Amino acid sequence: MKHFTCHVAAVALLAGSMLASPVGAQEMITANIGSSHPEANIWVWAMKNVFQPEVNRILKEGGNEYQVDWVENYGGTLYKYTDTREAVRDGIVDVGMVGTVWEGSEMPLQNVTYFTPFATSDHTMIIDIFDKLSDELPELRDSWAAQNMVHLSSLITDSYDVYANFEIDTLADLANHRINAPGTSANWLADTGATPLDGALTTYYTDIQTGVSEGALSFASGILPTRVYEVAPKLTRVGIGSMYFGGIAVNKDFFDSQPEAVQAAFREAGKITSKRHGEYVTEKATTAIDEMQKAGLAITELPDAEKTAWVEKLPDIVQPWLDQTGEAGKTVLKAYFDALRERGAKPLRDWDADR
Numbered sequence: 001m002k003h004f005t006c007h008v009a010a011v012a013l014l015a016g017s018m019l020a021s022p023v024g025a026q027e028m029i030t031a032n033i034g035s036s037h038p039e040a041n042i043w044v045w046a047m048k049n050v051f052q053p054e055v056n057r058i059l060k061e062g063g064n065e066y067q068v069d070w071v072e073n074y075g076g077t078l079y080k081y082t083d084t085r086e087a088v089r090d091g092i093v094d095v096g097m098v099g100t101v102w103e104g105s106e107m108p109l110q111n112v113t114y115f116t117p118f119a120t121s122d123h124t125m126i127i128d129i130f131d132k133l134s135d136e137l138p139e140l141r142d143s144w145a146a147q148n149m150v151h152l153s154s155l156i157t158d159s160y161d162v163y164a165n166f167e168i169d170t171l172a173d174l175a176n177h178r179i180n181a182p183g184t185s186a187n188w189l190a191d192t193g194a195t196p197l198d199g200a201l202t203t204y205y206t207d208i209q210t211g212v213s214e215g216a217l218s219f220a221s222g223i224l225p226t227r228v229y230e231v232a233p234k235l236t237r238v239g240i241g242s243m244y245f246g247g248i249a250v251n252k253d254f255f256d257s258q259p260e261a262v263q264a265a266f267r268e269a270g271k272i273t274s275k276r277h278g279e280y281v282t283e284k285a286t287t288a289i290d291e292m293q294k295a296g297l298a299i300t301e302l303p304d305a306e307k308t309a310w311v312e313k314l315p316d317i318v319q320p321w322l323d324q325t326g327e328a329g330k331t332v333l334k335a336y337f338d339a340l341r342e343r344g345a346k347p348l349r350d351w352d353a354d355r
Contacts (some may be wrong), residue, residue, distance in 0.1 A: 027066050029262060031254070034073030035097040036081040037202065040225040042284055043097050043155045044074055046277040047248055051095075051153065054269035059261065066262050081200045084246070089148045094254040095266075097155065100246040101183045102200075108325050109143050109332050113243045114184035115321040116333070118311045118348035120340060121159035123242035123285075124278040129339040130154040130244045131274050137335055139328040144247075150255050152270030153248040155277065157219040158285040160185070160240040163232040164215025165208060171306050171313070180204050180216035187317040188217060188240055192310065204228045221281050224288035235292070235299045239307060248273065311348045318351045330355055 033052065035044045052070050059066050079087045085103050088096040100110035113119065113126065120126065134140050134151045144151045162168055166177060175193030180203070186196035197213050201222045207213040208231040215232050216223075217240065223229055250266060258266075293299065302310075322329045337352040 026064060028069050029066055029258065030069045030071060031095055032071045032073060032093045033095040034078050034087065034093040036076045036079055036084055036087075036099070037097065038075040038225075041201070042221045042277070042281055043245070043248075045280060046153070046155070046273050047095075047097060048072070048074065050276045051248060051269050051273040054272050055265050058265040058268050062261055062265065066259060066265075068262070076202070081202060085147060085149075088249050088251050091251045091253065093251075095152075095248065095250045098149065098246045098249045101185070101243070103246075104184050107143060107147065108321065109140055109328060110244065110246065111184050111321070112329075112332050112336050113241070115187065115318045116336070116347070116349075116351040117160075117188050117240045117314075118307070119241050119337075119351070120345040120347065121239055121241050122343075122345065123156045123158050123281055125340070125343050125345060126156045126242045126244050127154045127274050127278045128343070129336065130156075130247075131271065133332070133335055133339065134247065137332065139331050143328075144249065145252060148252045149249040150252050151247045151249050152266055153273040153277065155245045155247055156281065157243045157245050158221050158281050159242050160188075160217050160219050161238045162215055162236045163218055163223055163228055164234050164236070165232050166214060167234055167300075168236040168302065169300070171302075171310050177215065178213045180207055180213045180218075182217075185217050185243075188314070190315050190317060191313050201226050201228075205231055208232050219285070220288040220292070221284040224284070224292060229292045229295060229297045233297055235297055237299065237301045238310070239302075308348065314349075322355065 033047060035047065037044050039045065039048055056067055073093055078092055081099060082102060084097060084099045085106060087093050088098055100107045101114060104111060131154050134154065168174060171192060178195045178197055179189060180199040181189055181196035182198060182200055189196045199207055204216045204218065205226055205228050208215065208228065216228060218228065248270060255263060255266065318333065333352050333355060340347060
């Protein structure tokens with residue numbers, strides 16, 4: 001009897017152990033994620049604080065079969081801002097911030113906003129438009145695929161203005177000054193008399209401090225964490241507009257190798273990140289101005305007549321882009337401006353007219 005009792009107890013213990021154990025072991029997927037910018041940056045904040053946790057939340061709520069172990073490589077630890085495309089394309093990281101603003105040759109279609117300034121300062125509108133177009137417009141979707149990447153979430157800027165160490169009361173005041181204008185944003189200074197210099201948020205402070213430049217075309221949520229206002233204490237609000245900067249993208253080989261549930265989680269988390277990114281930029285842009293003013297930033301508004309003179313003085317900067325991109329560029333330009341007007345935007349210049 002004693003032997004039988006022990007046998008029953010052992011069977012019961014084994015049964016309880018089997019019930020307490022998961023039917024299938026959870027699979028842990030390692031994913032390298034990175035950026036050329038530090039975590040204080042608005043784009044990297046969205047990656048670390050929204051995209052990463054949202055992927056794992058979605059996977060957990062979807063059955064907890066998979067989880068992602070994120071290996072973080074932020075702050076330019078693996079690559080600099082000039083190499084964001086190559087880093088994701090070549091699998092240096094599996095997921096990364098891709099700054100298409102620096103990829104005028106390899107990913108020109110994504111830069112349509114930079115060739116059509118003064119269109120809208122509503123950054124949440126830009127996010128909505130480019131999330132939709134990057135998914136649905138073959139020209140944009142396929143150009144990501146051609147770089148061995150899948151676009152997951154749109155990254156934007158709040159409206160560009162001029163931060164400088166000299167006063168700007170009229171358009172003429174820009175003449176004979178050197179201004180940091182990254183990538184294609186150099187076009188916005190065409191025929192203004194200013195000299196554009198390449199750079200990024202990570203270089204502006206030193207450029208201005210050392211006299212390489214005298215100011216930068218930039219946006220409040222990016223200027224605050226880099227403290228550029230310390231060396232460029234005069235902000236002139238110009239309203240050049242919010243821009244589609246690039247996206248959070250995943251290496252296509254890595255993405256295609258993942259289970260369907262993981263792919264779906266990446267896509268869903270990307271959409272959530274876009275929305276939260278927009279909300280965060282709104283918050284940061286507002287608080288940034290307040291904080292910088294308290295630190296001594298002087299703010300003036302360029303008169304409307306001078307803004308109009310600026311946009312009208314610009315040459316047809318979109319035409320060279322159209323010459324480069326051909327029919328695909330025309331399709332993207334039309335789709336973008338149609339989407340702007342459908343959402344109530346009133347661009348100061350109809351860059352799509354007569355195309």
